[in-house]
Amino acid sequence: MPDADADPDETREWLDALDASVRAGGKERGLFLLKKLEEQAQHLGIVAHVPPYSAYQNTIPLEEQGPYPGDLALEERITSIMRWNALAMVVRANRAYGELGGHIASYASAAEIFEVGFNHFFHAGDASRRADLVFFQPHSAPGVYARAFLEGRLTEEQLANFRQEVGGKGLSSYPHPWLMPKFWQFPTGSMGIGPISAIYHARFMRYLEHRGIAATGERHVWGVFGDGEMDEPESIGALTLAARESLDNLTFVINCNLQRLDGPVRGNGQIIQELESLFIGAGWNVIKVLWGSDWDPLFARDTHHALLRQFAATVDGQYQTLGANDGAYNASHFFGLDPELRALVAHMSLAEIDALKRGGHDFRKLYAALRAARAHAGQPTVVLAKTKKGYGMGGVGESRMTSHQQKKLDLEALKAFRDRFRLHLSDDDLAQMRFYRPADGSPELAYLRERRAALGGALPARRDDAMAVAVPPLESYARFALDAGGHEMSTTTAVVRLIGNLLKDGALGPRIVPIVADEARTFGMANLFRQIGIYSPVGQLYEPEDAASMLRYREAQDGQLLEEGITEAGALSSWVAAATSYSVHGVAMLPFYIYYSMFGFQRVGDLIWAAADQRARGFLLGATAGRTTLGGEGLQHQDGSSHVAAATIPNCRAYDPAFAYEVAVIVDHGARQMMERQDDVFYYVTVMNENYAQPSLPAGVADDIVRGMYRLPNDDAPRGDARVRLLGSGTILREVVAAAKLLRDDWQIASEAWSVTSFGELAREARELERRNRLHPAQPRRSSHVERCLAGDAPVVAATDYVRAYPQLIASYVGAPFIVLGTDGFGRSDTRSALRDYFEIDRRHIAVAALDALARQQHVPGGVVEKAIERYAIDAGAPPPWTR
Numbered sequence: 001m002p003d004a005d006a007d008p009d010e011t012r013e014w015l016d017a018l019d020a021s022v023r024a025g026g027k028e029r030g031l032f033l034l035k036k037l038e039e040q041a042q043h044l045g046i047v048a049h050v051p052p053y054s055a056y057q058n059t060i061p062l063e064e065q066g067p068y069p070g071d072l073a074l075e076e077r078i079t080s081i082m083r084w085n086a087l088a089m090v091v092r093a094n095r096a097y098g099e100l101g102g103h104i105a106s107y108a109s110a111a112e113i114f115e116v117g118f119n120h121f122f123h124a125g126d127a128s129r130r131a132d133l134v135f136f137q138p139h140s141a142p143g144v145y146a147r148a149f150l151e152g153r154l155t156e157e158q159l160a161n162f163r164q165e166v167g168g169k170g171l172s173s174y175p176h177p178w179l180m181p182k183f184w185q186f187p188t189g190s191m192g193i194g195p196i197s198a199i200y201h202a203r204f205m206r207y208l209e210h211r212g213i214a215a216t217g218e219r220h221v222w223g224v225f226g227d228g229e230m231d232e233p234e235s236i237g238a239l240t241l242a243a244r245e246s247l248d249n250l251t252f253v254i255n256c257n258l259q260r261l262d263g264p265v266r267g268n269g270q271i272i273q274e275l276e277s278l279f280i281g282a283g284w285n286v287i288k289v290l291w292g293s294d295w296d297p298l299f300a301r302d303t304h305h306a307l308l309r310q311f312a313a314t315v316d317g318q319y320q321t322l323g324a325n326d327g328a329y330n331a332s333h334f335f336g337l338d339p340e341l342r343a344l345v346a347h348m349s350l351a352e353i354d355a356l357k358r359g360g361h362d363f364r365k366l367y368a369a370l371r372a373a374r375a376h377a378g379q380p381t382v383v384l385a386k387t388k389k390g391y392g393m394g395g396v397g398e399s400r401m402t403s404h405q406q407k408k409l410d411l412e413a414l415k416a417f418r419d420r421f422r423l424h425l426s427d428d429d430l431a432q433m434r435f436y437r438p439a440d441g442s443p444e445l446a447y448l449r450e451r452r453a454a455l456g457g458a459l460p461a462r463r464d465d466a467m468a469v470a471v472p473p474l475e476s477y478a479r480f481a482l483d484a485g486g487h488e489m490s491t492t493t494a495v496v497r498l499i500g501n502l503l504k505d506g507a508l509g510p511r512i513v514p515i516v517a518d519e520a521r522t523f524g525m526a527n528l529f530r531q532i533g534i535y536s537p538v539g540q541l542y543e544p545e546d547a548a549s550m551l552r553y554r555e556a557q558d559g560q561l562l563e564e565g566i567t568e569a570g571a572l573s574s575w576v577a578a579a580t581s582y583s584v585h586g587v588a589m590l591p592f593y594i595y596y597s598m599f600g601f602q603r604v605g606d607l608i609w610a611a612a613d614q615r616a617r618g619f620l621l622g623a624t625a626g627r628t629t630l631g632g633e634g635l636q637h638q639d640g641s642s643h644v645a646a647a648t649i650p651n652c653r654a655y656d657p658a659f660a661y662e663v664a665v666i667v668d669h670g671a672r673q674m675m676e677r678q679d680d681v682f683y684y685v686t687v688m689n690e691n692y693a694q695p696s697l698p699a700g701v702a703d704d705i706v707r708g709m710y711r712l713p714n715d716d717a718p719r720g721d722a723r724v725r726l727l728g729s730g731t732i733l734r735e736v737v738a739a740a741k742l743l744r745d746d747w748q749i750a751s752e753a754w755s756v757t758s759f760g761e762l763a764r765e766a767r768e769l770e771r772r773n774r775l776h777p778a779q780p781r782r783s784s785h786v787e788r789c790l791a792g793d794a795p796v797v798a799a800t801d802y803v804r805a806y807p808q809l810i811a812s813y814v815g816a817p818f819i820v821l822g823t824d825g826f827g828r829s830d831t832r833s834a835l836r837d838y839f840e841i842d843r844r845h846i847a848v849a850a851l852d853a854l855a856r857q858q859h860v861p862g863g864v865v866e867k868a869i870e871r872y873a874i875d876a877g878a879p880p881p882w883t884r
């Protein structure tokens with residue numbers, strides 16, 4: 001686009017004409033003319049479309065800014081105190097220990113954003129409504145602690161123990177509900193998780209409202225995020241959903257300090273303009289807060305828009321350098337570049353130029369923006385607030401490349417900080433890094449309390465006060481699985497039937513939230529479309545193609561199923577919103593998110609980790625599970641590892657059941673633990689798509705199914721006579737049973753067959769008891785379930801559809817020789833039997849492994865293993881599957 005003005009007089013005439021029209025006809029008239037001009041320009045082929053961003057100025061003009069409702073001077077003083085305490089917390093931790101880390105510069109840039117929110121917007125709830133949801137930029141946690149200290153919610157001792165949690169009196173580095181369950185609601189420490197969670201929480205609030213479960217209408221979701229953070233795919237992946245569903249209960253405030261950790265977010269561009277385009281394109285309302293009030297008189301006099309031209313020509317790397325330097329530098333390197341600009345600031349001293357603030361540090365500008373965001377209807381809003389990283393840190397950290405890492409300030413830097421923010425601190429206070437809290441009854445504390453009282457009380461605060469929800473008796477909804485009597489079905493079908501039956505229960509049914517990421521048909525759930533409807537805030541505006549079908553695609557405003565489309569990150573975020581509803585909304589919900597198991601822990605594992613942190617309660621169902629059970633699909637789809645990842649999450653109870661009755665017992669146990677006992681755990685259950693005859697629940701094994709293993713009643717070794725123990729999990733259990741038969745028929749060897757529903761749960765209990773025994777040597781030793789089941793020295797062979805590391809979780813608790821067969825390596829597309837041969841986990845390989853173990857114990861004659869290899873046509877020369 002040509003920037004040079006070929007005919008300044010003509011340009012002037014056009015601009016004057018626009019000015020005159022707006023003066024006479026108002027903004028509306030101006031907008032109308034511009035729209036017409038744009039249409040005409042497109043007609044003439046001059047522009048294909050206009051750029052999706054506005055000039056580099058504040059969106060809200062001064063005339064519409066309105067008065068500030070607070071006491072500016074007091075708020076500034078309070079903010080300065082918070083700045084100091086936040087800084088002191090980090091510097092003290094690092095002075096004393098040198099290794100604890102922490103951040104000063106992020107909160108330094110976000111302080112005014114947080115404070116405007118705390119003093120005027122973030123509602124903590126009252127008798128008629130619960131609290132707003134606030135997502136805090138994680139590296140600014142010290143600022144949130146600093147405020148809680150002034151409010152009397154945290155003690156000086158706690159502040160002094162920032163990042164020293166082990167003794168029990170510390171504060172966590174970032175927002176972690178697991179570590180501070182009464183304080184933090186939402187974990188945001190991993191970049192990107194906050195933004196996507198905020199969107200799905202806002203959406204879930206609408207879902208609860210539309211389904212008549214909870215009134216959430218007055219509540220708002222606020223998220224303060226970093227501009228660097230917006231590069232994460234999760235940060236931006238759900239923006240269009242928020243606009244599509246008109247989530248005007250959601251406001252993002254992006255702290256555009258133009259820097260991330262290493263350097264500028266867009267050194268050679270303008271992140272604010274880029275984000276504006278992105279959000280406008282996604283359908284959001286965008287409010288830019290770029291310049292503070294002291295710029296207003298300059299804009300008023302800048303009739304030729306010299307400022308806007310120079311802003312547009314300045315890239316962020318340069319803005320950062322300008323930010324790091326003083327008035328003299330800014331006078332020469334910014335205002336000095338253009339004679340009009342030079343004239344504009346000719347009346348200002350260098351100190352005044354130095355003091356020109358960015359909008360994100362101006363309470364008035366921020367307040368106007370947040371108020372407009374709160375009032376905006378029909379769209380979510382993003383406030384793009386331009387700030388300085390390390391604001392107030394002076395030469396050591398303000399807009400410096402190294403701001404993010406700055407954790408230590410020497411006395412001179414501290415003095416400069418004190419003077420700049422006019423803190424009542426002596427040199428000795430500075431040297432000792434004393435926290436500062438004004439006296440009770442001081443105007444500062446009185447104001448702080450008054451503001452929070454007006455907004456319902458303190459934030460952040462996490463609650464845990466939902467009513468328990470009764471789960472119906474297992475027999476009432478799972479008879480088909482408990483008395484399957486050989487009926488053929490897959491475990492996926494079983495779990496879908498269980499959900500379908502639970503949905504019909506008067507108490508629990510409405511609380512169930514089935515969630516899919518475009519795979520409902522894959523898992524045989526299409527019947528739910530009609531039965532419970534697919535949630536859509538606008539209902540269904542079209543006649544579905546399959547309207548006449550029993551399984552028709554029915555969208556409804558009170559639909560219960562969340563059909564997320566192809567976004568595992570989105571579906572998982574929905575799951576978290578439902579799984580934490582007991583805390584966020586005081587209404588316990590029970591989500592079942594069913595998905596391709598490979599696209600769970602492997603794809604969105606970090607979101608699951610964060611879900612664990614926030615004490616999610618619900619079911620994750622890893623369907624089409626197992627490396628060889630999902631035939632045909634191949635390398636990218638076949639999951640052999642999710643159970644290993646699941647086992648690393650302390651509050652995740654993970655199971656790999658083989659039979660429908662096992663699924664039923666596990667789901668029932670989990671539902672009771674989460675909905676009735678209200679334990680902070682969640683369940684991961686893998687289910688498969690292989691159809692086979694489902695036996696009925698044997699008597700007396702239900703508890704052991706939950707513990708993790710039980711002996712199959714129909715193996716034919718009299719107890720004690722078995723020469724070898726065979727363990728199987730998931731569908732591979734059936735190969736184990738078949739291997740036992742081979743051993744008996746071909747080699748006259750008796751064996752036991754065990755179904756291992758969870759190596760992870762077995763290992764968890766065993767290591768707990770191992771530790772207990774170690775630390776209490778004088779007390780009688782206690783043995784774990786796995787040790788009791790597998791006592792003695794008859795070899796144990798475990799086979800799984802997962803990598804060997806999964807059964808090996810129990811290896812150190814098995815005294816007998818322990819051989820594991822698993823599916824290490826890349827998957828392949830082929831039939832189940834071909835894959836099980838390839839990965840060497842089928843009945844033949846299990847039998848050979850058992851014989852080999854017995855041969856090593858000299859329980860079978862030499863040569864038997866070779867004979868078996870030959871008899872079962874095993875290719876001993878084949879390279880290991882994990883090398884292929």
Ligand SMILES: Cc1ncc(C[n+]2csc(CCOP(=O)(O)OP(=O)(O)O)c2C)c(N)n1
Nearest residue numbers: 106139189190191226227228229259260261
């Ligand atoms: C997923 C993830 N990757 C990397 C990090 C490490 N990290 C922490 S803060 C940060 C920079 C944040 O920059 P920005 O979002 O702009 O926030 P600022 O601190 O500048 O306000 C990085 C890379 C992280 N916390 N999470």
